[in-house]
Amino acid sequence: MAEKQCLGNFPLADEPNYEGMLQCMRCGFCLPTCPTYVLTGRERSSPRGRVALAKAVADDQIDFTGALKEESFFCLDCRACSTSCPSGVHAGQVMEACRNQAHEAFPLTGAVRKFREFVLQRMLPSPDLLETSMLPARLYQKLGIQWLIRHSHILKLGPEWMTKAEGMMPELHPPLRPQLPEVIPAEGEQRGRVAFFLGCIMTLMYPEVSRQTVKVLTSQGFEVITPKEQKCCGAPHLNEGDRETTRSLARFNLDLFMELEVDAIVTDCAGCGASLKEYEELLEESGEHDKLALFHKRIKDISEFLAEQGLRTYNLKPVEKVVTYHEPCHLCHAQGVSKQPRDLIKAIPGIDFRELNEASWCCGSAATFSLKYTGESQQILDRKLENIQATGAELLVTANPGCHLQLAWGLKQAGMPQEVVHITELLGMATG
Amino acid sequence: MISKSAIQNLIDKLGAKNVLHEQEDLITFGYDATPEIQYLPDVVVFPTESEHVVEVVNFAREEGLPIVPRGSGTGLSGGSVAARGGIVLCLTRLNRILEIDEENLTATAQAGVVTLDFFDAVMAKGLFYPPDPGSQKISTLGGNIAEDAGGLRGLKYGVTRDYVMALNGVLGDGLTFTTGGKSVKDVAGYALKDLLVGSEGTLGIITEATFKLIPPPQAKRTLLAYFRDTRTAGQAVANIIAAKIIPSTLEIMDNATIRCVEGYAKIGLPLEMAALLLIEVDGHHAAVVEEADDVRAVLERVGAAEIHEAADTEHANQLAAARRTALSALARVSPTTLLEDATVPRSRLAETFDEIERLSEKFQLKVGTFGHAGDGNLHPTVLCDERNRDEMERAHAFYHELYDKVLAWGGTVSGEHGIGLAKKDYLERQVGAGGVNIMRRIKRSFDPHGVLNPGKIFNDEATEETRG
Numbered sequence: 088m089a090e091k092q093c094l095g096n097f098p099l100a101d102e103p104n105y106e107g108m109l110q111c112m113r114c115g116f117c118l119p120t121c122p123t124y125v126l127t128g129r130e131r132s133s134p135r136g137r138v139a140l141a142k143a144v145a146d147d148q149i150d151f152t153g154a155l156k157e158e159s160f161f162c163l164d165c166r167a168c169s170t171s172c173p174s175g176v177h178a179g180q181v182m183e184a185c186r187n188q189a190h191e192a193f194p195l196t197g198a199v200r201k202f203r204e205f206v207l208q209r210m211l212p213s214p215d216l217l218e219t220s221m222l223p224a225r226l227y228q229k230l231g232i233q234w235l236i237r238h239s240h241i242l243k244l245g246p247e248w249m250t251k252a253e254g255m256m257p258e259l260h261p262p263l264r265p266q267l268p269e270v271i272p273a274e275g276e277q278r279g280r281v282a283f284f285l286g287c288i289m290t291l292m293y294p295e296v297s298r299q300t301v302k303v304l305t306s307q308g309f310e311v312i313t314p315k316e317q318k319c320c321g322a323p324h325l326n327e328g329d330r331e332t333t334r335s336l337a338r339f340n341l342d343l344f345m346e347l348e349v350d351a352i353v354t355d356c357a358g359c360g361a362s363l364k365e366y367e368e369l370l371e372e373s374g375e376h377d378k379l380a381l382f383h384k385r386i387k388d389i390s391e392f393l394a395e396q397g398l399r400t401y402n403l404k405p406v407e408k409v410v411t412y413h414e415p416c417h418l419c420h421a422q423g424v425s426k427q428p429r430d431l432i433k434a435i436p437g438i439d440f441r442e443l444n445e446a447s448w449c450c451g452s453a454a455t456f457s458l459k460y461t462g463e464s465q466q467i468l469d470r471k472l473e474n475i476q477a478t479g480a481e482l483l484v485t486a487n488p489g490c491h492l493q494l495a496w497g498l499k500q501a502g503m504p505q506e507v508v509h510i511t512e513l514l515g516m517a518t519g
Numbered sequence: 520m521i522s523k524s525a526i527q528n529l530i531d532k533l534g535a536k537n538v539l540h541e542q543e544d545l546i547t548f549g550y551d552a553t554p555e556i557q558y559l560p561d562v563v564v565f566p567t568e569s570e571h572v573v574e575v576v577n578f579a580r581e582e583g584l585p586i587v588p589r590g591s592g593t594g595l596s597g598g599s600v601a602a603r604g605g606i607v608l609c610l611t612r613l614n615r616i617l618e619i620d621e622e623n624l625t626a627t628a629q630a631g632v633v634t635l636d637f638f639d640a641v642m643a644k645g646l647f648y649p650p651d652p653g654s655q656k657i658s659t660l661g662g663n664i665a666e667d668a669g670g671l672r673g674l675k676y677g678v679t680r681d682y683v684m685a686l687n688g689v690l691g692d693g694l695t696f697t698t699g700g701k702s703v704k705d706v707a708g709y710a711l712k713d714l715l716v717g718s719e720g721t722l723g724i725i726t727e728a729t730f731k732l733i734p735p736p737q738a739k740r741t742l743l744a745y746f747r748d749t750r751t752a753g754q755a756v757a758n759i760i761a762a763k764i765i766p767s768t769l770e771i772m773d774n775a776t777i778r779c780v781e782g783y784a785k786i787g788l789p790l791e792m793a794a795l796l797l798i799e800v801d802g803h804h805a806a807v808v809e810e811a812d813d814v815r816a817v818l819e820r821v822g823a824a825e826i827h828e829a830a831d832t833e834h835a836n837q838l839a840a841a842r843r844t845a846l847s848a849l850a851r852v853s854p855t856t857l858l859e860d861a862t863v864p865r866s867r868l869a870e871t872f873d874e875i876e877r878l879s880e881k882f883q884l885k886v887g888t889f890g891h892a893g894d895g896n897l898h899p900t901v902l903c904d905e906r907n908r909d910e911m912e913r914a915h916a917f918y919h920e921l922y923d924k925v926l927a928w929g930g931t932v933s934g935e936h937g938i939g940l941a942k943k944d945y946l947e948r949q950v951g952a953g954g955v956n957i958m959r960r961i962k963r964s965f966d967p968h969g970v971l972n973p974g975k976i977f978n979d980e981a982t983e984e985t986r987g
Contacts, residue, residue, distance in 0.1 A: 112850040113552045115593040118657045119633070128565070128611055129544070130592070136547035143546050154543040173783045173847035 095145035099191040101330055103184040108142040111135060111176045117168035122449045122467050123161055131158055134168035134178035141181050151185075151192040159185035161460065163453035163467075164326065166361075166420035170447075179421075186328030207329045211319045212336055217287060218262045248458045255457075255496040256292075263294035264315065271301060271311045278308035278396065279350040284340075284363065284386075286356035287319050288488040296488075299515035300355040300389055306518045307399050314343055321369075322362035326454045330369075337366045338373075341382055351387045355511055357487035358454070360388040361421035388418060389511055390486060394427035398434050403517040405437030410513070411480035412440075413471070413494060414447040415487035428486060428510050435517045441478040445470070452493030468497045475505060486510045521561035525582055529564055532574045537565040537612065548589070548607045552654075553597040553941055554855050555905060560587065560601035565612040569629075569687070569695075569726040572608070576724065577693045579606055579970050587972050588720040590631060590659030594666060595858060596939030598719045602974050610661050613726060619644050623701045625684060627729040630661025637730075647735035649676035652935075653843045661725050667717035669935035671839060674893035675767040675801075676733075678935065680716045685729035688715070690722075691966030701729060714961065719937050720972040722965040736767070736801035740811040741829035741838060744818045745792040749773050749876070749888070752794035753869035755821045756892040759798075760865050762817050764810055768799035769893025770842050775902070776889040779848040784841040792824065796892065797842055799835070845889040846900065853885070853902035857914050860942075861925045862934030865895040874924050875899050881920075882913040896934035922948065938976045946977060 094102040117134040118124050124133035131140060137158050143149045162182040169177045195203060210216050264285055273280075281304060289297045304311050318340060321333035340363070344352050354360045363386045367379040387395070412429055419425040425447065433440050451457055451467030458464075471494070475483055483498070483505045485491055495507040521540075529538045539548070545559045561584065566572045579586045585605035592599055601607050614631035619641055626641050626648070634655040638648050651670035652658055658668065664686070669678040685699035698711040715723055746752040752771055759769065772780065773794045781788040789795065796818075800810040811828075818826050829835035850856045863871050872888070875897075879886040890897035899921065901914040922932055922945055932938075932945035947955050955977045965971075973979060 106854065109854040110850060112554065112847060112856050113550055113592075114847040114850075115552060115591055115654060115657050116844070116847055118591060129539070130547035131543050133547075139547050139550065140543055149542060149546065152543065154541060158543075173780075173844035174850035175783070 095147045096150050097144055097188055098151055099188050101184065101187060102145065103141050103181040105142075105145055107177060108138050108145065108181060110174050111138045111142075111178075112174055113139070114174070116173060117171050117176075117178065120167040120171040122163055122165065122167070122451070123463070126463055126466055132161060134172075134176070137162060138176060138178050138181055141185055151188055153193070155185060156189040156193055158182070159189055159328075161463075163416070163449050163451075163456055165416035165449040165453060167416065167447065167449065170420045183325055183328070184330075186326070187330045188328070190328050203327070207324050207327060208332050211287065211323055212332065214264060214287075214290075214318060217291065218265065248461045251461060251496065252458055254500075255492045257492065257495065259292065260294045262290045263297050264290040264313075266294075267301065267313045269313055269315060271305055271313075273308050273310045274306050275308055275399075277310060280310040280312065280348070281392070282344055282347050282349040282352045283311050283313040284317065284320070284344070284352055284354040284356075284359055285313055286354060286359040286488070287323075288358075289356050293488050293491065293509065296491075296509040296512055297355055299509070300353075300511040303393075303511050303514045303518055304353065304389075306402070307393065307396070312347055312349060314347070316343060320359040320362040322358045323454065325362065334369060337369050341366055341370065341378070344385075345378060345382055349385070351392055352382075352385045353387050353389055353392050355389045355486070355509065357388060357415035357418035357422070358489060360386060361417040364422060388422060388424050388486070390418070390428040390431055391422070391424045393514075394430050398431060400434055400436075403435055404519050406435050406513065406516050407437040408482050409439045409441060409478075409480045410482045410484055411443045411475065411478040412446060412510075413443060413450060413475070413483060413485045413490060415485055415490045416447070416449050416453070418486055419447045428484070431510065432484060432513065435513065441480050443478055443480075444474040446474075448474075450490050450493050450497075452489040454489060457493050464493075468493060472497055472501050472503065476503065480505060482513070483507045484510050484513055521582070521584065525578075526562055529562060529575070529578065532578070533564055533566065533571055537567060537571075539563040548592070548609065549600065551589075551592040551594040551597060551599045553595055553600070553939065554857055555911075556597040556600050556940055558600050558602050559604065560607040561604050563607045563609055565609050567612045569613065569689075572689045572724055572726055573693055573695060575606065575608055576689050576691065576970070580691070580693065580968050584970070585973050586724070586970050588661070588665065588724050590662030591633070591654070591657045593654035593658045594662065594939065595860070595936040596666075596719075596933070596941045598666060598937050598939035598972070598975055599662070600940065602940055608724065610724075610726070611659060614659075616640050617727070619646070620701065621646070624732045625701050625729050626732055627685075627727065628660055629727050630659060630664075630725050632660050634658050634660060634663055641732055642735065645735070646732040648682065648730060648732055650679045650682060653846065655843075660728060660730075664716055664725055664728055665718065665720050666937040667935070669891065669894065669896065671768045671770060671842065671891065673891055673896075673935075674769050675765045680713065682730045682732075683712055683716050683728055684731050686712045686715055686725050687727035688723045688725040691968055691971045696723065699729070717937070719939060719975050721962055721975050722971065724971065738804045738807040739767075739799055739801040739832075739835065740807055741835035742796075742798040742800075742811065742814060742818075743827045743829070743838065744796045744798065744823040745789050745825040745827075746794045746796070747792065747824050749794040749872040750869045751822055752796055753872045753892070755796060755818055755823060756868050757866050758817050758821050759814060760893065762813060764800075764813050764817070766798050766810070766814065766893060767801045768797060768839070770797040770890070771795070771892035771897070772797070772842065772845060772889040773887060775852075775885070775887030776845050776849060779851050779887065780841050780845055782851055783844055783848045784837070786837050786841055788841070789825070796823075797838055799839070842889070846898065849887045849900050849902060853904060855903045855905040855911075856900050857903055857911075857918075858898050858900040859918050859921070860896065860898060860933045860936040861921060861930060862894065862896040863925055863928050863930035865893070867928045867930070868892060868895060868897075870928070871897060871925070874921060878917050878921055882917045884910070884913055884917055886917075891934070894934060895930070940975060943977055
């Protein structure tokens with residue numbers, strides 16, 4: 088891409104889309120929905136401000152400065168602004184593209200660079216390496232260390248992130264991917280055939296959750312195919328600003344899954360789902376529009392899929408619990424899946440469902456944000472915990488591993504009694 | 520340029536957290552929601568106490584820097600943009616609701632309180648604050664007062680001015696003032712608060728305000744009427760008013776607006792219709808039933824293609840919320856949305872629609888029109904691209920000619936967005952050189968040193984605009 092002219096003062100091709108930035112008419116409707124703006128009251132930490140800064144770089148008004156780099160990583164990429172924007176601006180995507188630019192503008196050097204490249208380009212893309220060469224617990228911590236080294240000169244991090252990372256770690260079971268048979272037959276009358284996209288964090292940290300997902304799918308009458316060769320969806324790479332590796336992972340998964348004859352490609356990780364649904368845009372230049380469109384159409388979050396198919400309720404057992412639901416940003420804002428999980432929860436007999444105030448407000452996890460910006464993350468989390476407290480729920484249901492980690496940790500820290508479960512664990516309880 | 524020691528001086532007064540001066544902050548406090556307008560301030564300050572405002576005003580006078588008061592930056596005439604640099608005084612951290620007085624039906628709040636937060640807080644006490652500008656989710660009360668913001672309920676309930684009972688603030692020479700109070704009647708001297716409302720930050724910086732509240736309406740019904748041509752929709756509005764019915768809301772959207780709003784909100788608006796009216800009647804249960812029937816009868820007589828009623832409150836709220844997104848939603852289809860705020864006597868609405876249609880053809884422009892039809896307040900919005908100079912010139916010519924007609928009909932160049940930077944030329948056409956001169960004299964008496972938002976509403980006598 089070296090021969091390609093860069094837009095304005097962006098140091099690298101693959102810039103944020105200029106028309107997309109011009110679409111912002113600065114009405115400010117995004118401001119009250121942006122957790123970092125609400126936290127700081129600083130316009131540059133708002134979606135409108137971030138887009139204005141990126142546009143200023145594109146317009147040669149400013150260089151790609153350290154402040155823009157910082158804003159691109161301080162953005163939670165929660166996409167709440169996209170939901171609120173009548174003009175169709177996607178500030179989160181603009182910031183993702185800026186993260187990529189940031190690595191060009193402020194290149195890492197030496198061991199830190201090698202470590203980042205190893206994690207993003209070697210380890211994460213290789214499921215075997217992920218599972219065998221490094222303990223998952225250590226992986227998560229190392230990601231934090233890697234970040235710390237890279238950012239320590241900008242942010243005054245206390246040592247608490249390390250305690251936090253350790254404290255967040257759930258009880259680890261052996262990874263699920265090697266254990267799952269490639270084909271698992273449907274139970275009862277078969278209603279269809281689905282491929283299961285098993286995310287890295289799910290297989291490594293929440294294997295028992297994904298086991299429930301598979302159980303629910305099969306008991307609902309779906310044959311489940313889990314291709315062993317599948318790779319990371321690319322979300323961590325996009326998040327860290329490595330668009331090239333994201334594209335090669337996307338390419339691989341696209342070809343792998345499109346060879347399967349399935350009705351849908353189901354995932355139980357909101358982050359993976361959002362990322363998979365963005366392949367169409369990411370690989371646009373390949374020109375394979377029909378294949379990409381069909382892939383997009385097949386990608387379904389587990390809630391979206393089950394709600395669409397209709398939940399078979401005749402064999403569900405009652406779950407006598409008071410339940411509330413936290414919406415993962417990458418499910419409600421990035422994928423527009425908001426009503427379906429609630430409908431599923433309410434369909435389980437015995438459930439006393441309580442709506443959570445500000446259910447779609449970010450929990451402060453946001454990939455590695457919770458470790459990078461521990462203080463800010465805590466403030467966002469506290470707001471969430473207060474709302475959870477007010478529901479009087481016993482169970483907090485969610486649908487994304489990042490939220491799951493953060494909320495479980497937050498509730499434990501605050502001494503609150505709620506247990507966090509993935510929606511398929513709840514459905515699993517009812518399935519028996 | 521502001522000196523380093525001057526910035527340090529501000530930091531000493533307000534604290535480092537409340538003084539921003541990095542390039543990236545200046546850029547992002549250099550705009551509001553007005554297209555084509557961006558100027559960098561020298562520094563941005565956030566007072567957290569009213570006393571800070573006095574200190575900043577005194578500082579600005581000593582340094583010879585202009586002060587531009589700002590809330591959330593949602594204005595549509597460039598009023599909160601630092602056109603001559605200087606200090607942007609951002610009031611969003613003066614954001615406490617100080618009192619809700621249930622005996623006097625008033626509430627007092629600082630200028631930086633968000634409009635909708637204020638509405639919710641008084642509603643929780645069973646009281647109603649009607650002004651509801653499109654940006655209410657983030658706009659501030661101070662900004663609403665400075666621009667005399669309207670909203671969807673203006674027709675029946677009036678605009679911000681009608682609810683302001685008292686103001687506290689700071690003048691350009693650093694003097695603090697209080698004007699008005701909780702008394703329902705007050706004719707003691709000049710009505711200074713009425714001068715300050717709508718003064719766009721040029722006469723004083725409002726730090727605190729007391730508002731009149733009313734009991735909320737007991738019942739509400741929401742009707743949607745669809746039309747095959749915009750002229751008939753305009754006629755329907757005039758006929759409803761002529762039938763002596765005052766709905767709380769009487770909003771119009773033309774086809775371009777309907778399509779954009781539906782593209783965002785997805786609530787089943789009619790994509791094939793030329794225009795729709797969103798009509799709400801509220802009040803006592805019995806009166807509401809009668810008024811809704813009367814409105815329906817007028818709509819049937821004038822020839823509305825379809826008439827629907829909102830199924831429930833949730834649906835009604837969805838419709839109102841969707842209408843509020845109209846301007847931003849229009850931005851979906853073009854890089855630039857150039858919007859105006861023409862307001863005409865309501866009997867002229869149908870003709871105004873004809874004129875908009877004629878002019879958009881003449882100048883070969885794509886125009887989406889929506890607005891508070893019941894107030895005669897329309898927002899014809901040119902959907903254009905600021906990179907296309909020729910198109911931008913045609914867009915400005917479109918407005919120029921439209922305002923000829925609007926003024927000839929006894930209308931106004933701004934119903935609710937203010938003059939700011941964007942409409943200075945139009946103001947003089949409306950009020951004449953004499954009118955502008957009186958305004959200059961008033962400004963001088965409030966702001967003898969000319970530090971408060973200079974160059975807004977009208978140019979200073981001596982200096983024509985130099986920065987650009």
